[in-house]
Every structure is written in C-alpha cells, then in structure tokens.
Amino acid sequence: MTGTGPGEHAAGVAGGSPPPSGRVPAARDLRLVLPTLALFLVTAATVGMRPAAAAALGVVLLMSAVIAVVWSTTNGAASGIDRTALGVLAMACALGATGAGVQAARSHALAAHPLMSLAGARTGVEAVVTGFDRPVRSGGVMVPVRVEVTGSGESARAADLDVVVLARDGWRGLPPGTRVRASVAVLDPLSPGDPPGLRALTAPAVMGEPGLSGRAPAAVRERFRMVSDLALDGEAVGLLPSFVLGDEGGVSTETRDEFRAAGLAHLAAVSGANTTYVVGAVLLAAAALGAGRRGRIVAAVLALGGFVAVVGPEPAVLRAAGTGAIGLAALSAHRTGRPLAALAAVVLLVALLDPATATGAGFVLSVTATAALVLTARSVAVRIRRPWMPGPVADVLAVCVVAHLATLPVLMASGLEAGPWSLPANIAVAPAVPVVTVLGTASAALGPLWEDGAVLLAAACTPALWWLDTVAGVTAALPGSPDLTPG
Structure with a gap:
C-alpha cells in the first residue's frame, strides 16, 4: 500500500526517523477500507433478496466474525497468524452481517408498505x-x-x-x-x-x-434560467442550467437524445466531480492571491457551502459535496491513508443508512472519482508540473483529469454509457466540463445579487458549451451509436 512506503515517512519526518509520538501510521488508516468494501459488496448482493435469505446470510457472516475473534484471542499468537489481519477479517464479516441485516429489514418494510x-x-x-x-x-x-x-x-x-x-x-x-x-x-x-x-x-x-431550504434553490434556478436566456443562444440556453444545476427543463428532447447516445448524459447529474471542480478553482484563486494554508481551507469550506446552497441541499448533492471534499483533502495531505479512511467512513454510513443509494450509479461514480483523487491526483500533479506551470494549476488540472477519466469504466459498466464512441467522447469533452461547471456555478451564485456579472460569466461558457454540444452531435451520428428516436 502506498501509505506505508518510504516516501511517505520521508514526507513527514526528515532523515527517515520514526514517526513522531502520537502520529498514526498510514497503514492503520486503511483498516476501515476492506471492511467497508465488504459491507458494500454484501449490500449490493442482497438487493432484491428475500428478507429470510438476507437474514440467513447475515447470520453466517456474524458467526464468521465471532470465529475470527475467538481464533485471534485463543490461537492467534501461538499459530503465528497475524492478529491484525484477523481483526480486519472479523470487522469485515461483522459489517457484512450488519449490511445483510439492514437489507433484510429494508426488504421486509418495503414488502409491508401499503403501496x-x-x-x-x-x-x-x-x-x-x-x-x-x-x-x-x-x-x-x-x-x-x-x-x-x-x-x-x-x-x-x-x-x-x-x-x-x-x-x-x-x-x-x-x-x-x-x-x-x-x-x-x-x-x-x-x-x-x-x-x-x-x-x-x-x-x-x-x-x-x-421551507427556505427548498425556496432558495428554486429561486436560484429561476434566476439562472433568465441569466442563461440573456447570455446565450440556441441549445446553450438550456444546456448551461442542465450541466450546472441538473435542471434539464430547457433542453430539447433531440439534444438530450444526442447526449445519451454519445454517452454524455451523466454530465447533467451533480456528482463529486462537480464539487471538486468548483472547490479546486477556489483553491487555485486563493493560492494565486497569496492566501496561506488556513485561508485556502476557509475559502474551500465557504465554496463547498455555497455550492450546496446554489444547487440545493438534496441528498445526492450533499453526498457529492462530502465525497468531493474528501478528494480535495487528498491533495493537501502527505499520504493517502487518512482521506481514504474518511471516504470509507462515508460509504459505510451511506450503505447502512440508505442501501439503495449506496448501490446506485450516481453514488458509485462519486466514490470512484474520489478514490482516484485520493490515490493518484498528487502523483499526477507532480508528473504534469512544468517550470512554466504553477503548482496550484497542476493540482487543479490533475483533479479534473483524474476525476473524469476514473469514472469512465464505471459509466460503461453501469450502462450509462451507450455506444462504442462513448469513451473517446468523454475524453474529448474533458477540458470543457470544468470550465462550464466553475463559471456556470459562479454565474448561478451571482445571479440573485448582480445580474450583469452573472450574464458575463454565463456568456464566457459559450465556447465550452458549443464544444460539448458539437461532440455530442457528431458522436451520436457516428456508425454504431444507438438510435434513441422513437419508433
């Protein structure tokens, strides 16, 4: 695991000396990851399973956890078996048993609902x-x-x-x-x-x-539609609110079909990547203004709160904000263990509290993008850094590229991608997506306060929106792309 390599110790302590007192080795930060993965897999496997079958699986897993604990306590040291590994196995089985029990209870409650x-x-x-x-x-x-x-x-x-x-x-x-x-x-x-x-x-x-939590985002959406209508022409008028707020009401059926056929329909869903782009841009701006580490953190927190307020505090948005924040934390950390453990904790809570969401494509996309950021964004930023490229620019560019490319396999496996050209289409639009997300979100936030400024920001999205629409149209017309027209 990357968290236990010599480079990680050198990052924290000069000269390769042991970690300071009270600092937890990165390997220990990863102990929650495998049990959370087990919980997720059991949750996914028990979707639609009869309550009795799910409960039986939970009992088997619980017995396995007990056996692992007893074995570790009585025979672990004598037989030379790693007690830590047995502990992780016991925790994985226990969480899997909990997940199966939650699914059994959910299936029972669903079956008993009057609808x-x-x-x-x-x-x-x-x-x-x-x-x-x-x-x-x-x-x-x-x-x-x-x-x-x-x-x-x-x-x-x-x-x-x-x-x-x-x-x-x-x-x-x-x-x-x-x-x-x-x-x-x-x-x-x-x-x-x-x-x-x-x-x-x-x-x-x-x-x-x-209440206010519903009225405020609705007012922002209405104002943003007006701003888009003033700043843009043609299909771009409806596309900008769609990409920024998930508001597809102004997008024609033909354009939606083109984006679906091109494998780009997922761009209209708010995910962890959206929060990453927005907060990453704020971090870049704060660094350019000379803000220190605390100032950048405060700016990032304010941007995250503002994003949730603008888009609306729906469950999907809150989950995207949580996973996106964890991904950005990885860029400022010297090791991947703790951000990865934090991501595992988010997945664990969602899987226990809302199993249907945890196995949904949207949440899996957010988690996949965040995990990729935690594991690879820092190394990618180091590799692409050049003498003429400031460090913050390399960091944000790495976030955009890694988050976008990491989700492509999940999109294809989940069926959200349609046709053989979806992968090159997503790669082609990768540079335009962060531009639309960042400028569009800023425009939506500014709309209720300063309409002219919001119109200017929305108009700046014109080239990126044209490119997105063009790629979707060209890709949908290529041989092998699905025909989504009725009849």
Missing part, C-alpha cells in the same frame, strides 16, 4: 417533494417524493416510502419540501427490491409550502 399491494390500482397519497423534477421522453416529468400517507379517509395508512411520480400538468417546478396530495396509479416495480412507481392522475393539491 406494494396496490400495484395496478388507483389510490390517493400525501407526499413531500424531495427533489427537483426532471423531464422524460413522453413530455412529462419525474418528481421524487416521499409518500407519507397512502389512501384516504378511514382507509388511510401512514408509512414513509421514497418513490418517483411520473406526472404532467401542475407538477413542474415544485420546490423540494412542498407537501402535496394527489390521486395516483401505482405501477409495478422495475426490478426486485425497488419500490413501485406512481403515475399522477390529478394535479397536486398543495397542502404545505416548502
């Missing part, structure tokens, strides 16, 4: 909007909600479940936190272990307005 027995039927629901709507090919929108009450009158049953509503009239533009009531048709789950979908049969009756 599960209503597939194909109609019912009334009371729900809270949990995120912004996204357009679908049919012309409607997908709205993430948390159903709190199913049915009406004496038949109403209270039980929470996160689902997606397919809707049309009245559902567009509802800020997160809005409480609604509507009549819906319950759709069959797409796959085992998934909750059912809902199709709205009526416009939502608003029962409660959102």
Whole structure:
C-alpha cells in the first residue's frame, strides 16, 4: 500500500526517523477500507433478496466474525497468524452481517408498505417533494417524493416510502419540501427490491409550502434560467442550467437524445466531480492571491457551502459535496491513508443508512472519482508540473483529469454509457466540463445579487458549451451509436 512506503515517512519526518509520538501510521488508516468494501459488496448482493435469505446470510457472516475473534484471542499468537489481519477479517464479516441485516429489514418494510399491494390500482397519497423534477421522453416529468400517507379517509395508512411520480400538468417546478396530495396509479416495480412507481392522475393539491431550504434553490434556478436566456443562444440556453444545476427543463428532447447516445448524459447529474471542480478553482484563486494554508481551507469550506446552497441541499448533492471534499483533502495531505479512511467512513454510513443509494450509479461514480483523487491526483500533479506551470494549476488540472477519466469504466459498466464512441467522447469533452461547471456555478451564485456579472460569466461558457454540444452531435451520428428516436 502506498501509505506505508518510504516516501511517505520521508514526507513527514526528515532523515527517515520514526514517526513522531502520537502520529498514526498510514497503514492503520486503511483498516476501515476492506471492511467497508465488504459491507458494500454484501449490500449490493442482497438487493432484491428475500428478507429470510438476507437474514440467513447475515447470520453466517456474524458467526464468521465471532470465529475470527475467538481464533485471534485463543490461537492467534501461538499459530503465528497475524492478529491484525484477523481483526480486519472479523470487522469485515461483522459489517457484512450488519449490511445483510439492514437489507433484510429494508426488504421486509418495503414488502409491508401499503403501496406494494396496490400495484395496478388507483389510490390517493400525501407526499413531500424531495427533489427537483426532471423531464422524460413522453413530455412529462419525474418528481421524487416521499409518500407519507397512502389512501384516504378511514382507509388511510401512514408509512414513509421514497418513490418517483411520473406526472404532467401542475407538477413542474415544485420546490423540494412542498407537501402535496394527489390521486395516483401505482405501477409495478422495475426490478426486485425497488419500490413501485406512481403515475399522477390529478394535479397536486398543495397542502404545505416548502421551507427556505427548498425556496432558495428554486429561486436560484429561476434566476439562472433568465441569466442563461440573456447570455446565450440556441441549445446553450438550456444546456448551461442542465450541466450546472441538473435542471434539464430547457433542453430539447433531440439534444438530450444526442447526449445519451454519445454517452454524455451523466454530465447533467451533480456528482463529486462537480464539487471538486468548483472547490479546486477556489483553491487555485486563493493560492494565486497569496492566501496561506488556513485561508485556502476557509475559502474551500465557504465554496463547498455555497455550492450546496446554489444547487440545493438534496441528498445526492450533499453526498457529492462530502465525497468531493474528501478528494480535495487528498491533495493537501502527505499520504493517502487518512482521506481514504474518511471516504470509507462515508460509504459505510451511506450503505447502512440508505442501501439503495449506496448501490446506485450516481453514488458509485462519486466514490470512484474520489478514490482516484485520493490515490493518484498528487502523483499526477507532480508528473504534469512544468517550470512554466504553477503548482496550484497542476493540482487543479490533475483533479479534473483524474476525476473524469476514473469514472469512465464505471459509466460503461453501469450502462450509462451507450455506444462504442462513448469513451473517446468523454475524453474529448474533458477540458470543457470544468470550465462550464466553475463559471456556470459562479454565474448561478451571482445571479440573485448582480445580474450583469452573472450574464458575463454565463456568456464566457459559450465556447465550452458549443464544444460539448458539437461532440455530442457528431458522436451520436457516428456508425454504431444507438438510435434513441422513437419508433
């Protein structure tokens, strides 16, 4: 492991002397990584598994953990077996058992939810909007909600479940936190272990307005649409809010199909890479202004908080901010162990608290990008540094390149990439993505305060947006690219 090499010790202590008192060797920082990986694998393996089967797997893993502990305590030293390795194995089995138990409980709760027995039927629901709507090919929108009450009158049953509503009239533009009531048709789950979908049969009756955490991002989005319309022309008007805020409402169906066929649709999803680009640019600016280490840290924290405020504190954004912050911490650390352990802790918490999210493509992409930054960004920055290139520029360039390239295999494996040209397409747009993300986010943040400045920043994105749109169009037209047009 890189954290235990001689270079790491030399970075911390001159002359290769032992680490100072109280400093934990990097190898110990990595002890959480393998158990967290075990938890993730068990969580992924038990998706859709029957509760009894998942519980049985949990019992087997728990017994394995007990055996490892007993063996380490009674026979480890006498047989020459590494007690530390047995401890890591015991922790991995214990966390795997916990993950299987959580999945069993989740599957049981899902099966018992009243919506599960209503597939194909109609019912009334009371729900809270949990995120912004996204357009679908049919012309409607997908709205993430948390159903709190199913049915009406004496038949109403209270039980929470996160689902997606397919809707049309009245559902567009509802800020997160809005409480609604509507009549819906319950759709069959797409796959085992998934909750059912809902199709709205009526416009939502608003029962409660959102709080500030929902209204503020909605106002930023509305203002940013106006700024984009003033600064840009053609498809770029809708593309900029899509790339910066995940707001695809202004993007035509044809353009969305081109980006999907080119394997570039993931650019409209807020991920850890977005936070990395934004905070990395702030670190670069702070360093250029002569700020010290503490000043750069304060600037990075403020930028991260501002990014969450602008994009909206949805769960996906908060997870992206967390993983992105860990990745940037690796650039200022002299070893990879502790940032990697911090990333493992984030994965562990998400896998335990929200297994469905932990195995989703978006979270896996953020974790993959962050792990790549932790492991390779510093060495890449050193290799690309030149006499004419300042160190901070090399650091930010390394962050952009590593984060973008590391996620390509995951995109291809998850099916988010379509067609044989997706890999070269993603490599081709790599220089443009950070430009749009950084300048666009700054424009969105400035919009409510200074419209002319926001328009200027948005207009500066024109060349990068043109390049992104051109690459998507050319790639989608190449032989072998999928035809996503209906019919």
